[in-house]
Amino acid sequence: MPVPATELDFLRLSYRPDLHVLFMRWNRVVTPQEHRAGYQAALVFAQPPQAANWLIDLRIRGLAEAEDFTWVLTDFRAAMRQALPGRELRMAYLVTPYQQALINSRISAQETVFRTFIEEQAAYQWLGVPLPEAH
Secondary structure, eight states: OOOOEEEOSSEEEEEETTTTEEEEEEOSOOOHHHHHHHHHHHHHHHTTTTOOEEEEEOTTTOOOOHHHHHHIIIIIHHHHHHHSTTOOOEEEEEOOHHHHHHHHHHSOTTOSSEEEESSHHHHHHHHTOOOOOOO
């Protein structure tokens, strides 16, 4: 089964219907305009399958400016809720240890939508993706 995907100069989006996960893999450091455009493109991409679980790889892109981070937590979260009504939203950020410490210092401990991970397997578990059993 082909995996639906789209590619921008700075971002690759794909959706795994078997896992019910939208993947956002940033290819390089981006400008604030590209940052917002990437999230907007991902939201459009997420609507047909109603993808509410996202794995966002920030390791290459790096951290967003504080203003853009706040935009994701407020304006973009509201846009997601409107575009994906009735869905439990989860955005797992795959990050470096440095990025994790900084991002975690900026979000509330009670945050339920956004969470950071250094290892992909832990992110999948939080997203509720069934992992294959080891033999």
